[in-house]
Amino acid sequence: MIPRAAQHQVDIGDLTEADEVDITFLAGPLGMRLDERGGIVPVSVVTSLVPQGQAALAGVEIGCTVIGINGERYLGHAHVVATLKHGKRPMKMRLRFPDA
Numbered sequence: 001m002i003p004r005a006a007q008h009q010v011d012i013g014d015l016t017e018a019d020e021v022d023i024t025f026l027a028g029p030l031g032m033r034l035d036e037r038g039g040i041v042p043v044s045v046v047t048s049l050v051p052q053g054q055a056a057l058a059g060v061e062i063g064c065t066v067i068g069i070n071g072e073r074y075l076g077h078a079h080v081v082a083t084l085k086h087g088k089r090p091m092k093m094r095l096r097f098p099d100a
Contacts, residue, residue: 012068012094019097020067023058027089031055034066034084036077044080046095063098 031053034044044066049056066080067073070092074080084091 012071012073017096020094021059021097022092022094023060024090024092025054029053030084032060034081041075042077044077060095061097064095067094067096069093
C-alpha cells in the first residue's frame with residue numbers, strides 16, 4: 001500500500017521547459033508568500049516577495065507557480081506549504097514563471 005502522502009507525489013522529471021527554473025533554498029525564511037489559486041487542481045502561486053529575501057535574490061517573481069519540490073510534483077497547496085515549512089534544507093523548488 002502506498003502511504004497517503006506519497007499518493008500526491010509524482011516524479012517531476014528533468015528541467016526542459018523554458019519558463020521553468022529550479023531554485024535551491026537554504027535554511028532560514030524563504031521571503032515569499034504563497035497562496036492557493038486555480039480550479040479543479042489548485043496550485044501554489046507566489047503572491048508577494050520580501051525585498052532581499054532568498055526568493056527575490058534567486059529571481060523568483062510574483063505570479064510564479066510552484067511545480068514541485070525536491071524532484072517531486074505536488075498537487076495540493078497544503079502539501080506544498082507543509083513541505084516548505086517542515087522539510088529539510090537545502091530544498092530544491094521548481095517554479096514556473098508567469099506568462100509574459
